[in-house]
């Protein structure tokens with residue numbers, strides 16, 4: 001346990017206690033009353049960072065709640081933790097590593113030391129290498145082994161080596177070069193490989209094998225499948241196929257070499273880049289190929305803008321800090337176990353999936369830095385879908401279900417395709433949803449509007465359901481970077497309050513350890529061992545029978 005963590009343990013309790021008491025005293029207050037009693041509330045509880053405007057007024061909070069949450073942040077030494085994040089301290093203590101993703105978007109004049117070495121120059125060196133390579137693909141000067149221009153780029157990776165680049169590619173498709181097809185293969189399920197490749201010409205296809213560790217079984221299995229797919233279609237030798245059709249993004253140079261990918265086709269990342277914080281690194285190579293180096297750099301600048309905001313803005317005007325503290329309030333004091341992320345933007349369809357790894361792999365933990373069970377809930381479950389589609393699927397539960405689900409609404413003021421009124425209708429619905437959740441519709445209102453008293457209870461929406469609205473100027477590379485950085489830092493803030501290591505993911509390991517002996521039983525030529533539990537043995541047995549093994 002670090003000295004800082006010990007101090008947090010000692011100092012946090014008073015603010016936590018004060019918040020518990022405050023919650024008990026204010027639990028009956030209603031959002032409708034809070035708004036009625038304060039005409040300025042809709043302005044008061046807002047904060048701006050770059051192009052991101054956060055309206056958090058529709059949360060069940062008042063000025064005292066915010067002050068107490070800020071006290072909690074102070075007593076948890078949040079400022080010192082932010083300093084530690086920016087200074088390259090080993091804040092990922094369970095893996096004895098720094099978490100220095102900030103360096104990935106630093107400007108070339110910045111200095112960020114990791115283990116005594118300023119890593120910013122090497123970051124820029126790789127960015128330059130990526131830019132040269134991206135330009136070669138985009139201009140058509142990179143040729144496949146048979147001499148054809150590469151037109152298809154497939155990223156093979158999973159988790160952070162898939163979700164960030166996939167989300168960014170989809171989000172920034174508007175800015176992409178449309179004669180290049182970019183696809184993603186993550187799952188070891190061969191159906192994904194088949195669907196991603198079936199209509200592509202192997203001669204025109206390049207694979208980016210993206211894996212920080214280069215040991216992830218899904219990625220390596222798919223990389224070998226890609227190799228076989230190319231070799232069976234091309235009349236070229238293995239070496240030239242590997243040289244022209246494969247590049248790697250990894251920190252494991254030896255494993256890349258062993259696979260046969262040439263060192264000149266390797267884009268390095270470093271062990272101080274966590275998978276779910278890696279989209280600004282070479283893991284974003286597919287994004288850069290799609291949108292070009294200039295747009296990619298604009299995205300990095302967006303990230304940096306929020307980094308600087310977090311570092312230099314007082315806590316009470318610090319957007320990610322406020323967002324993180326509100327998340328803690330909802331999770332721990334209103335006991336909300338679920339958060340819905342609802343982007344009212346078609347291009348952000350993959351944003352909830354991306355956030356799921358960022359939030360839940362970071363803060364889905366049960367012990368604190370000392371290895372003791374934490375006594376409060378850590379990360380809620382995040383899920384979501386774009387609006388307005390979400391309104392016609394799970395929206396019903398958000399308005400009338402028995403559990404309260406805080407929502408993050410995300411919208412962009414300016415349309416990318418201002419054709420008709422669609423964008424205004426979209427945003428009107430976003431604002432209406434947040435309003436409906438907050439204020440609901442009472443039985444009295446319904447009856448006054450002519451609803452029969454018998455039907456009214458079915459139609460009542462209780463309201464008083466919390467939400468944040470993040471309104472961004474326009475979806476651009478920069479604003480996407482800002483939005484993602486806002487969430488990264490908000491997740492960090494929550495981890496500090498819960499005193500957990502937000503940068504490890506030990507929970508993922510158990511399943512990885514258990515799969516190989518089961519696989520051995522599934523494919524055993526002779527008698528399988530069947531030394532698992534009776535349920536798993538039964539499933540293995542049934543599957544073998546169905547497959548005639």
Ligand code: F6P
Nearest residue numbers: 159160161211212213216275508
């Ligand atoms: O198993 C979880 C995880 O380690 C994630 O944290 C990571 O993003 C993903 O697997 C992929 O890892 P790699 O980039 O090493 O293949």
